[in-house]
Amino acid sequence: MISEANNRKRNYNLKPADFNTKKRPTWCVGCGNYGIWNSIKKAFVELKLSPHEILIVFGIGCSGNGNNFIKTYAYHALHGMALPVATGAHLANHLLKVIAMTGDGDGVGIGGNHFIHTCRRNLDITHIMHDNRIYGLTTGQTSPTSNTKFKTKSTPFGVMEQPINPVALALICGATFVARGYSGEPEHLKNIFIKALAHKGFSFIDVLQPCVTFNKIDTYDYYKKLIYKLEDSSEYNSGDFSKALQKSQEMERIPLGIFYQIKKRTYHDGLEQIKDKPLVYQDLSSINIESLMKSFY
């Protein structure tokens, strides 16, 4: 169990490869998912986390296939349902480090409602969204983050709608840690992951992830030209909500880094009933409904 005794048993000399399963990734050669995969494993190592202390809830998609390639507790959820599953698991065992790993379709397409409501709860969960601006696993349809006019199998005449801006959406809905990473900058990404995992409360990272097979617009070349890092400007202060909101609207170039981070009571801190121990460790044999039954007399 993730108890104190257990912490002592911790293996502090884990290497990234210790988070590999016996399955090798099956993503396309050059896929941005590799970068995310590498960065998250490194973040675990630097945070001295062991596989059994982590639960990753995956969505369905190319990104979701990652459930076979990372060794931690994992739940490969239904399409769009990673956040609710993560929520339930976290509330049942808040000593786990719970991460939701979804695609963009999964995260803000079919799962959009869970996204906005999870943000406002400030649960102590990290949501990493593999944002390739396309539906990869279903072979190339538009995603909610696809840019207007993008031609895909489901939009051969071009996407008609304005894309969802995941960073802005997370901010407006109350996420207390909001960042954008890029799988082509794995070191930078790893550092964001480390901070997100250390953050108490809901952290969201929109990870730009080139899909080399189906998205010929949002490519490595494309991003290379546009990205820059927020922390390169000494002025940027991630504690300022309106600034963060404003920054999230920037379109000409693409800022990476932590847009916003604030300390706020987490959801589970408000639950007195799990102050002592997580639900999962509570003793069922001591339940006594006698007095409650009396109220039905």
Next chain:
Amino acid sequence: MISEANNRKRNYNLKPADFNTKKRPTWCVGCGNYGIWNSIKKAFVELKLSPHEILIVFGIGCSGNGNNFIKTYAYHALHGMALPVATGAHLANHLLKVIAMTGDGDGVGIGGNHFIHTCRRNLDITHIMHDNRIYGLTTGQTSPTSNTKFKTKSTPFGVMEQPINPVALALICGATFVARGYSGEPEHLKNIFIKALAHKGFSFIDVLQPCVTFNKIDTYDYYKKLIYKLEDSSEYNSGDFSKALQKSQEMERIPLGIFYQIKKRTYHDGLEQIKDKPLVYQDLSSINIESLMKSFY
């Protein structure tokens, strides 16, 4: 049909009562829904709309019960599903004036995903959200717009999450007309409705609506103290997105009025296939799939 010939047949002397059905409203005495009901009927009259030119898609809730009290084409949808139904109906017959009337639970609770995606499509639809910050019809549980700490039947120890800010959410997601009204200011509300219905594109009005039975916090008295009108300040410019976003964050007092309005190509304007006439008027007898079949040889 809503044809030119038909427009000539229009009855320009309709009164609000002509939009009454034979059913009288069943809302609680003092309920804010009455104010919305009166204002929308007046807006129809001022816009010289006839019942058959309008489709209102209602959600499920106290507000949704309004389907029995307003005489227009109406679809009383499933809980949370008013926007997709409105979308389908609008795309099939874009000559209709399509309105979605939902509660807050309906609109941004269970229906939240449809809300964010409908906003980004800029469909020519008006969404009026009866925002009583409570689940009325199910007798008083928290809603996504309930304030933190609010004690309800489902949150007897107080709401833990931050409320959804519908105005900010609509802005971030791309609505091209975003307003807040108040059922206690029916004249002001009527004017917002008129502008929203005249707007080409997706218009959203968050209508503050006291629920006298289950919400003893967000009452007429409460609102009276806090509301003011954006248009009372000559400075406010509803064409400025960042200002609107900033304004939407104001919490100490409650601004009413049009936060934002912009001209933008609507969804149906991008659909060449319905430039000539709406889908519903297209002739099925002239369909010829011969040449398409050939491509399967």
Next chain:
Amino acid sequence: MAEIKAFSWKVGGPAGFGIMSTGLIFARIFSRKGYNVVDDKEYPSLIQGGHNVYSVRVSTEKIFSLLASVNILIALDEMTIDLHMNEVKKNGFIVYDSGIFIGRDFNYKKPDVNFLPVPFDRLIEKTGAPKIVKNNVALGVSVALLNYDFNMLKEVITENFKDKGQKIIDFNVSAAKAGFDFIMKEFTGIPKIHIKKNYSKKKLLLTGNDGIFLGALNAGCKFYAAYPMTPSSSILHSFAAAERDFNIVTKHAESEIAVINMAVGASFAGVRSMVATSGGGFALMNEGLAGAAMTETPIVIILCQRPAPATGLPTWTEQGDMLYAVHASHGEFPRVVMAPGDPEESFYMVQIAFNLAEKYQIPVIVMLDKFLSENNFTCTGLTRYKIKINRGKLIFAEEDIDNNEDYLRYKITDDGISPRAITGLRNGVHIANTDEHDEYGFSEESAENRKKMMDKRFIKLNAINKEIISPDLYGPKNADTTIISWGSCKMPILEAMKYLNTDKRIFNFIHFKYLVPFPVKAFKKFMKNVTRSAVIENNKTSQLSRLIMENTGIKINKQLLKYNGRQFLPEEIIKGLEKI
């Protein structure tokens, strides 16, 4: 008037008049004295206005259901008189507010009953209490008409308003007293009802939803998620109120889709978790149901039916979702579907549901309906220790996992059940996968693996089948007509059976509490002795008949069906069976 063993009482008026709490107080003053009590609530899907009715039947003997006729009718509006007058027995009472119907005389409408004008407002005014306590006058009047002890009423009112302070209590009590005294003084002449004294111990007054709530608590349910939906919402309210006292997390989530997935997540992490909803919400949960099945995550789903399809009649009753629950969701997987017949069965069966869900790592669906979910029935007591918690092959400690072997979450075993590690165990790391998977949990698409895993999941049925309790048989073993039914219809049927068995005909009754797996053998055995049979249920297409056919090929030719949103009355059953 002679002492009677049983009577029926009804109050009707517009919504928003507190009729529901008035009725409950009335029911409680008798259950507290050990009487057998059943009640019934009718209300529209509106907050104010519309017609609300609360009916209570009280008896010194075991009763199962209301009857069609009443002894006392309290009419808070004229509609109540018009709609329910004819239900009042000869010499019964119709109490009305003479302050509303000034100068009206209703006696001509029905000369064989006593219309009693009571000046509610004037009586209240005298006490100085505010008008909103008005319904208490009706309670006082009723108690007086029954020659019952006013102190009992006082006690229950006091209990009921104890959180609101002494002043509120006093207002309510004095209003009740005013009503009581008024009858005692003004109507000394009329023959009152003498309800027989009851000497048994006080009884619990429970709805089916209360049974579910208490049972789930007792079973160690730690996580409850829900989205409000009539008639399941009261379970949410109960859980929410109890969460701190019983160390539970209750979550009113953004939709039923979130609900089921949260509950599955909590269960995966290692706690007992449950959800409740009605048909529309269950529809939204379907995909999650299949998700739980594929990942073999235990889950208990309470399905409180109401008339459908779609929004339907939110506040009325029907048994229209049975075959849906039986076949719900894509693909094939083992499940249990059960349907308790009363609140007591709800209490015990939900505990069995948790055990089955965890022992077999499957979804279990417990079906109620508005009638059972929201109406109260007395029961003598609930035993906390009857159903022992059995969490099956759940592993809590690292020591319980063999360290020399890889931990296989989906290990293929003889009984199909694989040891399931809770989260956080060093050697229990695994994937729960909604993709088809191998024994580790890795996604695996081969034909061989698919077959193996389907067989693994289905072989559990061997053991599950053995757990399924055969239908209950009520009445004599041999009868000339056998009634077959399920779920909440049990109650009006049992009441009807009191009157059905005559010299001419003998009835018995097979009651299904378990629907899936269908108790094929037990049922076939029963049917060997059956000469004539009829299915009674609260739907249009006789879903139980279809379920029986699907599982046994036995065609029941006679059906007594009701699908107007209302539960059967015993009288209807008696009449219906006459023709069969």
Next chain:
Amino acid sequence: MAEIKAFSWKVGGPAGFGIMSTGLIFARIFSRKGYNVVDDKEYPSLIQGGHNVYSVRVSTEKIFSLLASVNILIALDEMTIDLHMNEVKKNGFIVYDSGIFIGRDFNYKKPDVNFLPVPFDRLIEKTGAPKIVKNNVALGVSVALLNYDFNMLKEVITENFKDKGQKIIDFNVSAAKAGFDFIMKEFTGIPKIHIKKNYSKKKLLLTGNDGIFLGALNAGCKFYAAYPMTPSSSILHSFAAAERDFNIVTKHAESEIAVINMAVGASFAGVRSMVATSGGGFALMNEGLAGAAMTETPIVIILCQRPAPATGLPTWTEQGDMLYAVHASHGEFPRVVMAPGDPEESFYMVQIAFNLAEKYQIPVIVMLDKFLSENNFTCTGLTRYKIKINRGKLIFAEEDIDNNEDYLRYKITDDGISPRAITGLRNGVHIANTDEHDEYGFSEESAENRKKMMDKRFIKLNAINKEIISPDLYGPKNADTTIISWGSCKMPILEAMKYLNTDKRIFNFIHFKYLVPFPVKAFKKFMKNVTRSAVIENNKTSQLSRLIMENTGIKINKQLLKYNGRQFLPEEIIKGLEKI
């Protein structure tokens, strides 16, 4: 070698190598010459890597399915050799890339076939084309081994790449030519296959999804909404591409929940609308299905099954959702469920589905599965005028509504069908209500109204029952064994039947295309002549057997079931039936 009438061909290799387009080109060069062609695609739920297989069977005679053995196997990796070698017939060919397996000799693995090393890369290099056109070498090789006309191949390649420009066409053609010439030159000695010339007219090569798409277009479907989900996605892609040419609106919505509600909205407004999905998406659509039923809004739902529960095996095949579709969603309402057996039936039946949906204002579910949805079959032609559009009691013009009467959207009529006004008519204003409602559409909770409206909706079944086509009987009227099946199993069964009827045993085959309403009378009539019968289907619990039981009480004792995610092969059916 003597001329043969039929052969089978297979290509296998890693995903991302263009195996799917290679296979389709190969199939087309024969369908274009009027051969009968069937194909089959196997691929995992991955974008690159994993094992892809494309099989094609070609014949001068009518064929229905692949067989287990192949004449030519093209192995683009070693896994293909290992997995599929044993399927190759004696004296058949295994072509492999000698550039990958340098210096390897596979002949020892299976001495009775011809292993043909072909240096793909070297051949390509010589032509100057880029490596990605490599698979065309395999096509050239195959055509040469069959003594088939290279120009046919050239033509199809040209057609296939016509949007990509002449240069790309040339690259592909020259790669093919290089393969062709290589065989002609290097393997002059080996005995090639002589495929018999075919003289019939060119044939259409269609998948079940193509049939649905073309049929829906022809039926006047104007609004198509979907959320991508294998194996239904190709219908979305086809509709999206066709929207401007055919004046349709296609919407890839945010979820299946949005999809069904959008489609219902469009249908309410007055157009024919359709959705398609697989099991998980259908689960999410369930509530909307009930919504359509309650508002009596016509809707056509295409359900392309795949192995489930949950995410399951996304790219494989199964018939596991039948009873779900039959009973799906809360409450009771009439519906039609149908399951075409081949692409041609898909084309016609989806048109019937639109007619039934609109005539009876009900939901109609059309069930396919991955096997039928994604595999190609030849057909001689599709007739545009066979199924006439019938929109039932839909009112388009104000003149068609009696102005002297209130317009009653839910008017109670003898046949249960009420005239339905499109939106925008001055005198057609009405509410479509998911609440139970009165004839106007107003919410109405009375017991009387509920019963009336339930009866109104269900009385439509009288007429619907008459429309249901009885199951198809294949083979002789009298047989000693009757095969019973549904949907896509038709094809391997028909293929197997070619070999089943011997002197010793005579088989016939009852194929269900309509599942709900169940054709009770017709089936019972069939069964009168049946001595022995077996249900064949692609699932574990024999859902058709259960459906038959539920509807007729007839228990079929023998079942041949397959549930490993793969369709039956005729050989398996033959073998399976031997034991029955």
